[in-house]
Every structure is written in C-alpha cells, then in structure tokens.
Amino acid sequence: DAKTTQPPSMDCAEGRAANLPCNHSTISGNEYVYWYRQIHSQGPQYIIHGLKNNETNEMASLIITEDRKSSTLILPHATLRDTAVYYCIVRVADFNKFYFGSGTKLNVKP
Amino acid sequence: ETGVTQTPRHLVMGMTNKKSLKCEQHLGHNAMYWYKQSAKKPLELMFVYSLEERVENNSVPSRFSPECPNSSHLFLHLHTLQPEDSALYLCASSLGTSGRASTDTQYFGPGTRLTVL
Numbered sequence: 001d002a003k004t005t006q007p008p009s010m011d012c013a014e015g016r017a018a019n020l021p022c023n024h025s026t027i028s029g030n031e032y033v034y035w036y037r038q039i040h041s042q043g044p045q046y047i048i049h050g051l052k053n054n055e056t057n058e059m060a061s062l063i064i065t066e067d068r069k070s071s072t073l074i075l076p077h078a079t080l081r082d083t084a085v086y087y088c089i090v091r092v093a094d095f096n097k098f099y100f101g102s103g104t105k106l107n108v109k110p
Numbered sequence: 111e112t113g114v115t116q117t118p119r120h121l122v123m124g125m126t127n128k129k130s131l132k133c134e135q136h137l138g139h140n141a142m143y144w145y146k147q148s149a150k151k152p153l154e155l156m157f158v159y160s161l162e163e164r165v166e167n168n169s170v171p172s173r174f175s176p177e178c179p180n181s182s183h184l185f186l187h188l189h190t191l192q193p194e195d196s197a198l199y200l201c202a203s204s205l206g207t208s209g210r211a212s213t214d215t216q217y218f219g220p221g222t223r224l225t226v227l
Contacts, residue, residue, distance in 0.1 A: 034215070036218075041147075041198055041221070042220055043114070043202075043219050043220045044153070044200070045112070046215055046216070046217060049211050091211075096158070096206075098216060100152045
C-alpha cells in the first residue's frame, strides 16, 4: 500500500495561501490521491482528489507532480475556520480502503 | 451536513454494558464503513460493507459486532468493552467500491465519542 508523508504542523497567516505538501513516492499508477480535513474531532471532510492532472474545486486546488510522487494542496485564501488536521491519502482500490496517516495540523493565525 | 448521521453523539458505558452505535446515510450510497480514532492515533478502518455484505473485517476484536440491515443503516454493537476502546467512532459511506474515484469518495458522519469506564 502506498504510504504518505506529511509535515506534522504548519502555520499560515489569515488571507494568505496555505500550501500543504505530501510525499507518496510508492504510489501505483492507478491509485488516486485524496485530501480530507478534520476540524477538532469532527468527522473528516472530503476536500478534493486527483490522479494525474491538477484539480480545482470551490474549496482548494490539488497540484500533482508529473512523476506522481508528491502533491500539494492549496487553500488560496486561508481563514481561521480552515484550522484543522489535513490528511493526504492514497486510496487502495481493494474495497476502497482509505489509510489515514497522522496528517498536517494547519494553524491559521490572524 | 454530509448526509451521514450518527447517534448517539456521546456515550459513556461500563465494561459490562451492551450498547449500539447507529449510522444512517441519506445519500443513496451502497457502501458503508466503520472507523475508530483513538486519542493521538490515525483513523483505523474497522469494517467495510458493500451492498449490505461485509467485505472487510480489519482484525477487529469480537466484542465489536457490526450489522448492516440495509444500505442506509449501519450499526456497531458493543459488549464487554475495555477502557482502551474509548475513542471516536466514525461512520462513512460511499456510492460504491468499484475502483472509480467518482463513486468511491467517502463521506463521514460526525462520530460518536465513546468512553468506557
């Protein structure tokens, strides 16, 4: 199973872009990269996913390197409500298993 | 609101009690999941149900017993738990488990905070 590596914590100023990195050097060709976030022990919230191409939705952008060994989640204008733990997940197709690591604690500061 | 509800939101039980956690999804999904999140630990997948059949049991002790009577409801029956079973129990659902990202995105409920005394 492809594992992911994320920094344990990051700070970001309110209104600035938050760029959250993730390494997944053992990812297989058919494995998707998903991002979720968890705000203070609530249920994880889906953000975005991608395979090869960069993706954007109303919440964030996902940039995946050409070799697919790493990706970056971008929150374009972080707000205090974006303070959360962000999880980068490589989905295993077998029965749709999601393996959550320790994630990155993003602290958005005024 | 994700369309996945869990009850109760908080539960305190003794080691000899029997209780059940309930999950309901209003999304028309066909797959449902139970996860456990202990303090300072990553989420652990416990069970996967697809079309009401259990397709994954991740080496979970028998004191946890899942039940999926239909595609909208999922239960986790608890008996003779240990204090180390105290955790946040999360339910999730997805449209399918087909290997296509368009159907496999999981949506989580708010969780049940369980304390075993």
